[in-house]
Amino acid sequence: MTSPTTAPALPAPAAGSDDLDLLAAIEQRVLWLATAMIDHANRRPNASGLKVGGHQASSASMVSIMTALWFTRLRPEDRVSVKPHASPALHAVNHLLGDLDASYLTRLREFGGLQSYPSRTKDPDRVDYSTGSVGIGATAPIWGAVARRYVDDRTPVPAQRRGRQYSLVGDAELDEGAVWEAVLDPGTADLGEVVWIVDLNRQSLDRVVPNIAVSRLQRMFDAAGWQVLTVKYGGRLQRLFERPDGVLLEQRIDTMSNPEYQRLLRCGAEEIRERLPGGGASAPAIARLLAGVEDAELVAAVRDLGGHDLAALLDAFDRIDDTRPSVLFAYTVKGYGLASAGHPQNHSNLLSPEQLADLAARTGADPDDPWAAFAPGTPEAALCAAAAARLARPSAGTVAPPPVPADLGWSPQGRTSTQQALGRTLLDLTRSAPAVAERVVTVAPDVASSTNLGGWLNKAGTWSSTEKRNWFADDRETILHWTERPTGQHIELGIAEVNLVGLLGELGATWSRWGHPLFPIGVVYDPFVGRALEPWSFGMYAGGQSILVGTPSGVTLGFEGGAHQSITTPSIGLEQPGCVAFEPAFAVEVEWALLDGLSRLGRPDGSSTYLRLSTRGVDQGLADLPADPAARERRRRQVLAGGYRLRTAPGADVAIVAMGAMVTEALAAADRLAASGVPADVLVVTSADRLLRAHRARSGLDVAETWILDHLFDRPQGLVTVLDGHPHTLAFLAAENGGRGIRTLGVSGFGQSGDLPELYAVHGIDADAIVRAGLDLAEQGRRGGPDGTR
Template identity: 45%
Template sequence: MMDQLKVIEQRLLWLACWMVHNANHLRDKGDGDVKVGGHQASSASMVSLMTALYFHALKPEDRVAVKPHASPVFHAIQYLMGNQTLEKLQDFRAYGGAQSYPSRTKDVDDVDFSTGSVGLGVALPIFASMTQDYLEGHGWLKQPKGRMVALIGDAELDEGNIYEALQEGWKHEVRNVWWIIDYNRQSLDGVVREGLWAHMEQIFDAFGWRVLRLKHGALQRAAFAEPGGDKLRAWIDACPNALYSALTFRGGAAWRERLMADLGDQGVVSALIDRRSDAELAALMENLGGHCLDTLKDAFDSAQDERPTVFLAYTIKGWGTPLAGHKDNHAGLMTPTQMEEFRGRMGVPHGAEWEPFAAVEDVAGLKAFLGTVPFFARGRRRYTAETLPAPGVVALSDKMLSTQAGFGKIMDEIARAGGPLADRIVTTSPDVTVSTNLGGWVNRRGLFARDPRGDTFRDERIPSAQKWAFSPQGQHIELGIAEMNLMLMLGAAGLSHSLFGERLIPVGTVYDPFVVRGLDALNYACYQDARFLLVGTPSGVTLAPEGGAHQSIGTPLIGMSQDGLASFEPAYLDELAIIMDWAFDYMQREGKGDLDERTWLREETGGSVYLRLSTRPVEQVLRRPDPGFQQGVIDGAYWLREPGPNAEVVIAYQGTVATEAIEAAGRMMGARRDIGVLAVTSADRLNAGWTAARRARARGHETATSLAERLMGQLPPHCTLITVIDGHPATLSWLGAVAGHRTIPLGVEHFGQTGTIADLYRHFGIDADAIVAAAARITQGRPIQLRA
């Protein structure tokens, strides 16, 4: 086996380096001499680790997040196994080719977790393991438990979200997780600080992880057993990172000179060094644990229980290439001359550069070995799961209620009524479960933990509205105050159907202003095409007494700009109920992406959903059974009051400022009966449909018309739009561009402050008086007669 692993290691090293070389030096880039990049050195430091992992240690149920800069090695592995095409490799980092960093949605090979945003791919396996535990606790895991693995660059350990994830994993007794650290002690701009390994070991030990330090390979350990080997080991262990890297780059003669200078003529030590040629001495000094297949194989085999384990694998950046050890090698590329030298050492003939088995003496034997590798034995490991029927629209009869409270009531009713979808909902929140109105759901469905834990307050007969009992069958995962962890948990649970073949419906709640604290992880979850419902509440300056620190301004724009996330901000309970019922279905769609010619949105593909809700109680309108109303709510807008043919003013609002918009329209109605009021439930979908229809017309669909165009197209040219939102005014200001109408956008552009809702609405100019005043200024100098 070891001979075969060594051959594979060398093939992967060559293919990864050649892939990058081809992209930068041989392929027609079409844009001059712009560097393509590709991280040859970062790939080289990982090649032994990934060889031992994929071709020895992993099983089909295991899942791996690959270090972003080791993408060429990953693609080479898949190419060797027939899961990646030559054309994709030749187009690495080009349009339609293998991706710069492994991508679940854009690569054709078998990517488990997308990586790219540093540190997030490291943390996600913790939450994938928690999701696996959740499925097991509910009796839904139909395959053997897999190990969730992260391949990590040591510089990634500077990312703070990693330590938030470690702590959350400790709280939930995470298991079946491996982190494999490529400890090459070099980052993008320099060399990693001395002694980092000791601090890392202390941190992992504190969180209950097994720490396996793989510093010395088999060659070094054998040399240490020779006379004088103890002094050589002491020198290696004390050698500064920068010096070790520099000597590696300079080669065997430099090693000899430095060792002899530092250790002196000590007889046995000198003899140990003299017994080796320069090439043998260089091989000995570069034989770190992360490049020794024997050491890696034994280490992986020693960690077969469920305890989370971190492997601190010492490596050399650029190992096996002319770039090895140089401090500038992170973004460096082998020159054509260096590549020819490298080709000679690898034994690859000209014309056989892309041949998977070039320079392999026993091709039949290697192919036979590859056919027995456990990880690839079942073929592709991307699963599907049945679609669950949505529970139907939950009608609420409250006459005065906030959308946040309405969300809680709808969730409570779903929990009470039960059914297949209710049983698959898993809720989660970063320590704001009760204050985001999930308390009723949790009381009915319980909290999840691997082992049952009672409610101490209840056992001690202390009255409490909350029933905080934990069990493996609970349906709420309580997280600490770390929004990054919330988004990662939603991402992992939202991939359950694909990773484990069992569908979950994740629902996460967060204070809306703190969406931005988890924005990188939210983007990461959407990039993976994870499916979840994110509820941001309370939102806006409407949360008046809390002050600016708890008031959100830009989140509507986040909802509009975030790919893979349909954003809504309903004002009324019936709108909210319709949206939630639609969302539970939308989250499960996996169509091919054909455009819906009504909305010009890719409705079949589905995605995640974001609700921006409010704590402000609003007087509810009468129930509206009109199908057109329901469709408008989902598509993004409907006429609350349809404008007449001579409308001079239309008020378009989104969210809880509906009350101000309606009041302002009522006060102006005596003089301007044609005034219209447009209820926007989703500026995101309304805008996306408009831009998609424009693109469709550019591509020959001349009749393509979006909802926004149908709504604005019925307005006379002289009509002025007044848009208003408790959020950034740019959310709705674009409406004027749809048909060329003058627009006055009202909204919030600056940090809020404490006060009453009336105070803050007046301060920011989003109250009824401000709307009326805006209308008065644009009606051709004629004042609007106001109702008493």
């Protein structure tokens, strides 16, 4: 990512009430509501008998942090990503702020109710970021900050409106590699609006983490240029440390293993006095110190970590440095305030009815009216109302994206690849549809030049918050120019596909976040689409609309070898919700598919697109592109609907159905079959995705137009399907051929380096393999029988 210039220091957050007693009362109500919501969800009638689940302990460890943040320091321009298992705490906060009706508190994890994890698109209350896939929600605000800055450079907004981007992160999420890919991206170090708060409860799903090595994590963030803050001990413990020999107690706790400390949380005062001094030379002095502490105070002090000390948290929030990203390690107790506090297996534990009743008594809740907010006229209600007024956001509004032309009129000649056509189409947009081109932002993980974005990059420039000098501008041998400026439209990241699709999702959500639609296009080597699949899919779930281009693809990569040859990506495109997949065969089809994808971006009913492209140069004359305008439009509609008839042979009982780079082999095989007395049609599939939807729609299983199937499969024929990918991608077409038999050719094994004739032959997708399959089907048809009955 091109490093943006450090933003002006943000003004200090408008502090809410720092009345700690009032905040503590709100904290207790949030704890009760979050816990009771999960309890109710698991005890309501459940016809299937399936476990409903929920995380009372994980929510409890975040309650103090969220209370301090929302009710005193958060501003309307700030955005917060909440760790997945704390969703009940978020809904409890929103309920007290008046943003969520009490009726929803009884509908956690219910169909049409509150989602299991925070969902920006499916929850009824304010959720800034969808989370649920561990690690992805943590990094999303980084890409949200970049997207916000990019939009700011096109719609100037005063710096103070930019706001902070908070991530409330579970400490176990720091095990995710995606987290460190984002933290270490060179541009992240300049994002001063990014703040992570780590809920450091030192527990995972199954156990206490024995060697979490917080100091190592702190050093890693520091080395990446982040401000590192720590809130470790609360006031009770701090006061004990100030007593005579208190430094020995502090050293003892500091050097204690995580499991040993967690065990203390399950102890009464007498057992704490036995265990806490340990067996070292300082044990007698620590024992004398503890002897002077009352039982109740001692039990409370052991649990008094900084992440539950409201005053310590507020002080830490006020020390955040907005000139660089910040991370706050807040030591917490998983299950704080619950009977299950600190237990190694409390992750999904539910309080018993007796324990819940005890919690209601301790928090001042009424079990007969469990969802009550604070009574009007009380100081707590006044503080909640003041916080709600402070956090009120003006609507971002909606701006309709510019209309996208359906056809730029390009009629490609000679030999070119679909990958080259991508760059050509982007350049044509700048001339033919400048209003559309202005909305385009391309993103690549250090592969812009090798995926043919060079011309676009030279034309559009690289985005940076300030203009920077291009020191190679006068070098005659330099053909790719990295001109960095605020008006640039390309963002180059490091080699991390997860980062790319994370940014792509946030750029694709600016229409709904900020009222400024963008047309984001990400380019990645196709074999690495699988590496980016989870965050890419999650970005679409969260409302991000974008175009992902996988190129180059398949064993058609040739000499690049098996490590770079994708096999399963065609079926990924087929199966991915919220996305339309295309694999064009000819250059003009790339243009049409790209324009179709752009036309569906930045709108409430929009969707994403996946383009699978090839480096193989193909004679564009083979496309037999109609010259007549009406005939050309007919072909364009067929391409976007999923396919077209490229060649129709009189009396053909066999049709070769080809995708992408394999059209050349399909045509060659059709010529050879004709010479053998077996006429064969050639059908080109441009979107197996849309054909499958049309096929399902015929049975009422989907909503799609079905006319394209009538065009392609207008009579029973034996089908030979062939693609540079897994053969099952087109196997569903067997249902469209009148029971005349099908042979599915494709790649089902790992490849190796080699020339195309060698590779196509070994995988059985060359013209010879197609001819053999066609002859088999023709013979089968002449014999008649189960697959060839006449």
